[in-house]
Amino acid sequence: MREPRDVRRQRILAFVESRGEARLSDLAADLEVSVITVRRDVEALAREGRLRRGHGVARSVGAVERAVAPSGPVTDGGTVALMVPERHTYLYETMHGARGVLAEAGIRVALHIAPQAGGAERPLVDRVLAQDVRGLLIAPRWRTAAEEEADYAWLARVEVPTVLMERRPRAGSVLHAMDSVCTDHWYGVHLAVDHLVRLGHRRIVLAARDDSPTARALRAAFTEIAASRTEIEHWSVVLSAQDVGAGAAPAPLDLAARLGERGATAAVLHGDVDALILVQQLIDSGVRVPQDCSVVAYDDVVAALGNTPLTAVAPPKHEVGRAAAELLLRRLGEREGAAAGRGRRVELLPELKIRGSSQSRWAP
Structure with a gap:
């Protein structure tokens, strides 16, 4: 597609x-x-x-x-490095939120796009820190849990104030106390599942990849939440796309067939593009959306643009970037004045935007 x-x-x-x-x-x-x-x-x-x-x-x-x-004020406060993964539209919105706050503070932003290859961030950060930068805002790609664990040690040794964006390191890890700002993805999944249950859906599927920290968080949250809802008769987690390796777009799977095999009447998809693909697959196979199957997207980057506008969980992408930048500014002030304070782990709540792709099971 x-x-x-x-x-x-x-x-x-x-x-x-x-x-x-x-x-x-x-x-x-x-x-x-x-x-x-x-x-x-x-x-x-x-x-x-x-x-x-x-x-x-x-x-x-x-x-x-x-x-x-x-000679404008943008350079008066020095430079902060901002690093996000290549081809990651979701995090680009976060990036814009951070840039606005830093520009208002008179700090120049040096944007760096990390390639898709595993471990790409470390050499890039090493080069960045060899320059005169005051701080670092970073959203590592972390395609696998192993890649994430491998990055903990060197990230903990970064010598400038650092804030993680949309990343929540493992509890008890060496990065547990590092400043971070993240969406409360458990709550986002709760919003999606609760919405579908209230509409009368009892057979729900989560379709998500397994190639990012957010995808893994959604899969874990859905498993916990769906298992705890006694109203749900059947639930399952499936891959939304086949990972074909770094540098290549994931290959779409026949999700419509997988939903049919499970008798599902509702699906939660991460992210928007995969949700749009599913809607088209369902329509092509004669399944009406939302009359026969309700679909909820997770990300809300382009969910509203489909022929059938998608109900979607909308993480506060822009606000995450702003909060991360504000946290970094606070850390910079502490570093140059009083002793550094405790690390902060900030979580922001997403919201559910109800559109045309979800409907009550009892609607005519």
């Missing part, structure tokens, strides 16, 4: 902002689309004022503004 236009444009923005400028041909190669498609996207983004278009290139608005006013 072709990537939704809004997702593609978010990726273009992130690519351009991370480099200041990008050739359209490079963007097309990275996104695996034609140069004509990229040109149309860049023209649309330029009309919205989100980037600047040149001859064969796209330029970051921030880069243009800094060129016009190189």
